[in-house]
Amino acid sequence: MARIVLDELAHSYKPGPKGPQDYALKRIDHVWRQGGAYALLGPSGCGKTTLLNIISGLVVPTEGRILFDDRDVTRLPTEARNIAQVFQFPVVYDTMTVRENLAFPLKNRRVEASVVRRRVEEIARLLGLSRVLDRRANNLTADMKQKISLGRGLVRPDVAAILFDEPLTVIDPHLKWQLRSTLKEIHRELDLTMIYVTHDQTEALTFADEVVVMYDGAVVQTGTPDALFERPEHTFVGHFIGSPGMNVLPCTVEGTTARVDGQTIPLAGAYPDLPQGRRIELGVRPEFTTLAAKGAGLPVRVKRIDDLGRVRIARVDLGGRPFAATVPEGVAVDGDEASVILDPTRVHIYADGHLVAALPAGATAA
């Protein structure tokens, strides 16, 4: 049980890094509070595994410190950090029973037998392993084995944090949501800090209270699942979270309107301090964009309508760029000329990929 502080942490696998391009993990400052459920989300190569290895003690960062409850553990080996970790593939001790597997971390620490027994049974109940406690661990299915690995991570009540490294990779799709709900339940019952590393948005957003999105070695946004969806702080987050991802269009901004390819788009706020000489883009999610008849909004050419059953998505061409919009029920598309209507309160402006905060529309007049 601990609060984890990442203090100006950075890591480079090259000796003597010269510029930001040499860093596998760019400078990160972060605090994870005790008892929270966090996810590190990003595509492969984004640096999330490096960060995980720094927390678990496999990698010593080239810069900065990592603190567990104000204790500097930057240079401590894994076994001295009091953490637990669940790996991508199940790790079970083949020759032991399920019970012995779960008890192993406690036995090694010479915990009293009666305490071990009670704790093992409690964890087995939480994970639904009670029936198989006395079976040999290697005679079980992959998802059962992964539950055993989870159990060995959860069994120590005093761990500083539990790290999950893509733990559902080997689990059958239809069993995944059950394990996800089990994990969530466990997090509510046990007061443990949990850090979950994955490239799967559903896993991250379902599990965590707060998601850390990483891209190209840097943290691009830290926030709740709602915030990631409604207010992506980076165009990458908009693209990566949600399916289809956010529409991003290059634009110029004047007052409370944006201009895209000669068309004006009303904005909910103003951007008087927009930095000069940077790439300015407009981002809006397909969910907040609707297709309408010709003349009702920005003119577009309809290329295709994808019928997803629950919703229809129009793939259109807006000033030569691909754009996706929701097709509301009852809207029929005749021919390829139509228009799209953007919800101004959901349109965000980005400079070099990063979100720019808007001033309320009235503020600029004053």
Place this chain on the structure above:
Amino acid sequence: MNKTVNQKAWFLVLPVFVVVAFSAIVPLMTVVNYSVQDTFGNNQFFWNGVGWFQELLDPSTELGGRFFDALWRNLAFSAVILAIEIPLGIVVALSMPRHGWTVAFSLVVMALPLLIPWNVVGTIWQVFARGDIGLLGWVVNHLGVAYNYVLDPASAWITIVVMDVWHWTSLVALLCYAGLKSIPDAYYQAARIDGASRLAVFTTIQLPKMRRVLLIAVLLRFMDSFMIYTEPFVLTGGGPGNATTYVSIDLVKLALGQFDLGKAAAMSIVYNLVILAVCWVFYTVMVNADAEKKEVEA
């Protein structure tokens, strides 16, 4: 079954059958033929039925006696070899590096003894262990230990055992090393996190994961040591006395030394059957281990 099959494929296997027939079955039948006959030279043969086999399997006869003596020597030798090479091979494998340039280096060094032919190994040690001009023999004798493989049976045995260990432990070590390499790093990390001791890591992770390669190593080393011939032949020719006369050496003495082709043929058949029987036992054990593994995955 219901595959759209092409029966012509069977013709492709035909040459293999022909080769096997000529290389294995025909020579074997010649040996069987000799084993039921007696000869006094001059290519004159007499029918002897199962006479040689009866004599061979009865320890009270001259032939049976020398056969069982040699067989026990063989078994004792194999037991000693396994008892030394398997644990030693595991220890060597455990201490080999797992990452970096030293991996390639140690693999090459380990493989070197395996590349030397048997008779060369025998010759090297025959010279190396001599009391007059051999470095090892000279040093040991000057340390005050009575050591002479030509006169002392214990010295001869020790020399052959050391020779075999030197020659073949690498094989066991390399097999174990391959087994160890196949264990994902996650297991070691998990064990560290679980607070397991070095011994616990060995007994709960490394040994179970090495079980299959160890079975293969035991099988290979048993068969090879059970068929030992070249090393004792080069070193002492089976002496001193009959101290290092293993079945294979005795066979050659019978067949080429005394030209008792019938006895030798009978002995070689029984020797063959013993090896087959032991291989069958090993095979069954390994298949059972496999079956257990299958059950796990089911």
Place this chain on the structure above:
Amino acid sequence: MSLVLDNVRRQVGAEVHLRDVSLTLEKGTLNVLLGATLAGKTSLMRVMAGLDAPSEGRVAVDGRDVTGLPVIKRNVAMVYQQFINYPSLTVYENIASPLRVARLAKSEIDKRVKEAAKLLKLEPYLERTPLALSGGQQQRTAIARALVKRADLVLLDEPLANLDYKLREELREELPRIFAASGAIFVYATTEPAEALLLGGNTATLFEGRVTQFGPTPQVYRRPHDLTTAQVFSDPPLNTLGATKADGRVTLDTGAIVPAAGAFAAVPDGRYTVGFRAHHLMLDAVEGASIALSATVSVAEITGSESYVHLDVAADGAAHRFVSLVPGVRRLDPEMRITAHLDPHRLFLFDAGGNLAAAPDLARAA
């Protein structure tokens, strides 16, 4: 060409892999085989390709019986779930390989490879080897190799299953265009209803070796002939509930009463199974959604732009597990009590034999 399967049955030992499959696939069509793992998709493809012969029944190409003809004598191409390419050859040579086998002229090979590479956006990578490419590009190479042969029949067995979801999204959008450019019969196996809907064309739903329905994809989705087809073509799973029709009204097992108007009026009195898709079970009261169900949240899975909420609803003395699919990010804690809403016009009604008695579209039209 056309491919006709006539009462095809395939049995291996005591296991029946395919039972009485009759399908007619026309030239230039895209046909989706939709079904869970082991439903018989791969078995059916192997029979179509000629890799396996049917135990009973007939396979005909353009009216010619090819039932026992081995694959080598047919003009088929196949793409697998794994990215199968020659690792030592360049992308160009990989795509060219079937043409080299066919001993085509060099200029013709070059022309066809360049065409296929353009269609699959592989032009920048032609000189690289497959292992230097991303998973998506590797699979594009495999698809290009299948297309370049100009086979009469192209079989794709879950080609996107091994890709990250963003790459899957991208390739999925392009596939219809790629297929349209060729004149072959395409057969595409998938486990995902959403993929079938996106690809369009025709869909055959498979369940336990049987084709339960075959027809234009949207029609199979909106008017499944029976409960099994509706279940196969629903992800998240179709919600089902028992109901009784008597005295001009339908009483659900939860106690809710629906007036038997429209299509419901026409069905005879008796016991029925009500089915509704996850996105028709709403968490907010909207106009028309007049059936209220009190439910307990089990877990809320968030995919980014929508949320799957697993609910327990009490009906007829037992707890039923329902799934609700709602847009946006909805974070609900397990054990929370909520009210879910259902539009009576969105219900499917299946009779005791599992056959469709009333479908939503009919109910609305009335």
